[in-house]
Amino acid sequence: MRNNHVVAASLFALSLTVAGCAEVQRAGEDIARQSGNPRLAGAIHGVGNVVGSLFPIGYEEESSIGQAMALQVVARYGGVVDQPELVRYVNLVARAVANTSDRPDIPYRVAILEHDSINAFAAPAGYIFVTRGLLKQVRNEAELAAVLGHEIAHVSQKHILDIIQRSKRLAGVTEAGLSYATSNPAAFKNVIDGAVKKLLDEGLDQGKEMEADTIGEIFAARVGYDPEAYVGLLTRLRELKGDDRALFKTHPNFSARIEAVQKTIQGKHLAPTGVILQERFSRMTKRV
Amino acid sequence: MTQSRRYWIPSVAFCAVLVTGGLAAWAETVYVQAKTAQLRSGKTSLDAVVGNVKYGDALDVIGRDGSWVEVKTAAGAKGWIFSNKTSSTKPSGTNDTLARLGHSMRGGDASATTASAGARGLDKASEGYADRTGVSARDRDAVDRMTAYQIADQEVEEFLREGGLGEYAK
Structure with missing residues (x-):
């Protein structure tokens, strides 16, 4: 029966x-x-x-996931920088790049984490973070645009959501439905904790990182930033950190990334524009 | 002869209809691949704005020149748009039909904001998550402000203009 x-x-x-x-x-x-x-x-x-x-996660649910993950990122990295002009500038660069990305129809917001490590993260629904330590290494606006392009690509390609949907952990949760986050908070916490662990500790797989490099480079070039700028930043970071230890500990090594970015520039015919906006960057970030 | 003329005229007319219809069917369409975009009277950013289009709008291509595409909107307005703000494929959009259906069937209200949060604020799920994981008030406030952070499209446009970016490239 x-x-x-x-x-x-x-x-x-x-x-x-x-x-x-x-x-x-x-x-x-x-x-x-x-x-x-x-x-x-x-x-x-x-x-x-x-x-x-079984259906894709819609923006409302994505937003809940992104917001909860953002809480954990901010908590783990010791809070955010409270310098309105600097935050506004970084957000303007992000918006400039995002507006002609493959997913321009969601809000993107960037916070600067009060942390000296060299790092950047993207949570679903457009929550993007860069550390103060990373900003100290960036020399011009085109380099910053490439870093933000990489993070925007993670969002536009829904890399974290893809991981969440595939995870076995979530498989036990979907029966209750992710939207039951309010009535089944323990399940929601498991999902978020798993996603944060992947983002901050284990890292996304190398294929996703390479994809974000490629797509982010195209996003930044679309708005007119010089595509060679990203190669310059990665090369400098390789000199600083070496190839044995990747910038973001879970990313592919710098040499492989530089090679992939150069292939993208050639393969996609991304023309050098010479637009790096060093003066504006220096003026806006002098208090970093 | 008379008989062949009788068939010749309709045949030409039929072919003309086919060619015209065929051309119409093959007319190139592009889609707005930017949050918003402006149509201009000419192919430079100095030309006057003659209309605005938004993400996903379909535009018929009339011609191309360098980084600019001359287009016609569904309403019949004509103008030039910066090519990097267009795509040959229709954007899928953020909340497509499948995603909306899935959300509806899962039946949740995960993103409803908390009653105390006012116009902005953490949604119920995030607030609950913050409670369970002991996220401090300072960090909650940081994410709250981040969520509410907005920059007007006009400011972004001015930022692009100042930097000589996008359609303002020198």
Whole structure:
């Protein structure tokens, strides 16, 4: 009898998926409940959640994930820099690059982490972080644009969301639905903790980092920044940190990244523009 | 002869319809691949703005010259747009139909902001996460301000103009 309920609910939910009608799913739940069959209503609801979890994560849910991850990034990195002019400048560069990226229709915000390590991160929904230590290494606006382009590419390509959707940890959670974050906070915490661990400790896989380098380079070049600037920054960081220890401890080594960026410049015919805006960068970041 | 003329005229007319229709079907379409973009009367950033288009708008291509594309909007307005603000493929958008459907079926309200947060603020899920992980008030406030941070499109445009970036390249 119970199996029949589950089969019926599965078929019903599947038909809803095909029909694309979540309203009908709720109506089905109501009818089952009113007819004295709460178990069937629960089954329809549960199967609907599972079916729903197979669909891509929408922006609202992405925003919840990004915001929660941002809390953890800020907490772990000792807070953010409170220099309004500097923050505004970094955000303007990010917006300039993001506006002609492949995903210009979401808000991007950048915070500067009060930390001397050389690092940058992107959480879903456009939450981007650069450390004060990284800003100290950057010499011009084109280099900054390339760094931000890399992070914007992580967001536009939904790298973290991809990891979350694939993770086995989340597999146990999707039955309750990610949107149940408020009613199942322990499950939500597990998802966020796993994603933060990946972002800050383990790192994304090297393929995603290379992709972010390539796409970020194109984003920065689209708005007119000199594409060679990123090569200059990576080369300098290689001299500073060496190839054995990557800039971001989980990234591919600098030599491989420099080579990939140079291939992108040649393969995509990214023309040198000479626009590096060193003077504006120096003026705006003199208090870094 | 008379009979062949009888067929010749409709045949030419039929071919003309085919060619015209075919050309229309093959007309190039580009899509706005920027949050917003301006149509100008000419192919430089110094030319007057004659219209505004937004992300995802479809534009018929009339011609191209260097970094600029002459286009016509669905409403019939014509103008030039900076080519880097267009794409030959239709942008999928952030909240496409599948994602909206998935969210609806999962049935959540994860992003509803907390009642105490006012116009901005952490959403319920993040607030709960902050509580469970002991994130300090200072760090919550930092993310709160980050979430609310806004820069007007006009400011970005001015920033590009000052730097000689995008369509303002010298």
